[in-house]
Amino acid sequence: MRGTSMANSVNFLLLLSLLAFAPFCHCDKKVGGYLYPQYYVKSCPRAQEIVKSIVAKAVAKETRMAASLLRLHFHDCFVKGCDGSVLLDSSGTIISEKRSNPNRNSARGFEVIDEIKSALEKACPETVSCADILAIAARDSTVLTGGPRWEVPLGRRDSLDASISGSNYNIPAPNNTFQTILTKFKLKGLDIVDLVALSGKPLFLFCVSIT
Template sequence: MAKSMNFVMALTLLALAPLCFSAKTSGGYLYPQFYQRSCPKAQEIVKSVVAKAVAKEARMAASLLRLHFHDCFVKGCDASILLDSSGTIISEKRSVPNRNSARGFEVLDEIKSALEKECPHTVSCADIMALAARDSTVFTGGPSWEVPLGRRDSRGASLSGSNNNIPAPNNTFQTILTKFKLKGLDIVDLVALSGSHTIGNSRCTSFRQRLYNNSGNGQPDYALEQSYAAQLRTRCPRSGGDQNLFFLDFITPTKFDNNYFKNLLASKGLLNSDQVLVTKNEASMDLVKKYAENNELFFEQFAKSMIKMGNISPLTGLKGEIRKNCRKINTRDHI
C-alpha cells in the first residue's frame, strides 16, 4: 500500500513539474516546455532567423528587444503592437513611441512564416516576440534565460495605451517608475531593463531638449557631460536632423554589457530617461553603481526582469487566438 501511495505521489509531482518552472498569470500558466510536443523545433527556428537578421544588421537585436518591451507595456504581452490598421483596429505602430522608430516587423514575419510551415497554427506571435528578444540579447553577448511560453495573441490594439503607457525619453523619474509599477515591475526591474540601452540607437528628436533647453530657461542640461554634449550637437542641431541616429552606448554600441551604467556615472547617458537613474533617486543610483561594477550581477538581474516583464497580463488558455499572420487578426475560419 505504501509503495502504491509513493507511486501515485511521484506521478503527481511529475505532472506538476512544469508548474515549478513557470509563471502564474491571471489566465493560466506560462512554462518553457509549452511547445515541446506541438512544435519541438519552434525555438530553434526563431533562433535561426534572429541569428541571420542580427548578422546582417547588428542594430536589429535592439529593435527586436524594444518591440517586446513596447508590446508588453500596452495591454500585456499579446503581440498587439504587430497589428496593422484594419477595420476597427487602429495600429499601435502609429503611436508617438513607435512612429518612425519601431522596426523589425519583417524579421518577425519571416519567423512566423517558417513556423507556420513547420507546425501550422501553433506558435503565437506573442511567444515569437519573447523568444526573439531573448535571442537578440544572447547574440549581442548578453545573458540567456528560459522563456516561459504559452501566450496567445490579442484580437485588438490600443493606440491610446501605446501613447500613454510606454515610458518616454523625456518623462520624469517618478513618471517612469509609476509606469513600471502599474505593470507590476519595481525599481530594480526599471534599472535593470534600462540596461537594454547598452545596444541600439536613438534619434536626435528624442534627446534634443537636453542639448539646448532642458530646464525651460534656455540653458542646456548640465547633467550631461559637456564635451559629450558638444559632440552630439554637431549632428543634432536646434532644428532639423530629427531622424539622425546616435548610439545609446557610444563605447560598445553593438555589445550587450554594463558600459551603459558606466556611461551614466560619467554623465554620458544619451536620453534624459537614462540619466535620471543617477540624478533623481538614491536607490536607482545605488543600483546603477552596482551594475557598473559587476557585469555578472547586471546580467543575472536583467534575465530575471525580462522574464517578469514577459509575464505582464498574457492571454492564455482560450483567450485571444494564435494569429496565422502577425499583422492581422484571423478570419473566423482560422480561429
C-alpha cells in the same frame, strides 16, 4: 579598441535588460493555466530552433537588430501585456499601435518577426503565437550579442485588438519625469531596478546606430 568597447557596452546593456525581462515575462498567464517553457515540445518541437536561426541571420546582417527586437517585445508587453498587439496593422476597428508616438518611425524588426511567423506556419500551422515569437526573439537577441540565456515561458495568446492610447500613455517616454516613469513601471509590477535596466535601451540604440 572602439570595436571592443562597443561590444562591451552592448553586452552590458543587454545584460541589464535581462534583469527586467526575465521576471516580466514570467508573470504572464495563458488561458487555463500558467505559461511554461515546454509548451510547444509536442505541437511544434522545432519552434525555438527556427526562431533562433532567423534571429541569428538578422543580427549577423545588422547587429542593431538585436536591440530592435528586444525593444519590440518591451513595447508589446507594456501596453496590454505580452500579447503581440504591437504587431497588428490598422484594419476595421483596429488602430495600430505602430502609429503611436513611441513606435511611429521608431519601432523596427517587424520584417524579422514576419519571416519567423512564415517559417513556423510552414513547420506547424496555426500553433505558435506571435506573442511567443516576440518573447523568444528577445531572449535570442540577448544571447546572440553576448548576454546570458534564460528559459522563456510559452503559451501566450495573441491579442485580436490593439490599443494606441495604451501605447501612447503606458510606454515610458523620453520627456516623462522620473516620477512618471517610475509610476508606469510600478503599474506593471516592476521596480526601480527594472527601470534602470530598461532605461538603458535608448543609450544602447544610440551606441549601435553610430557604430
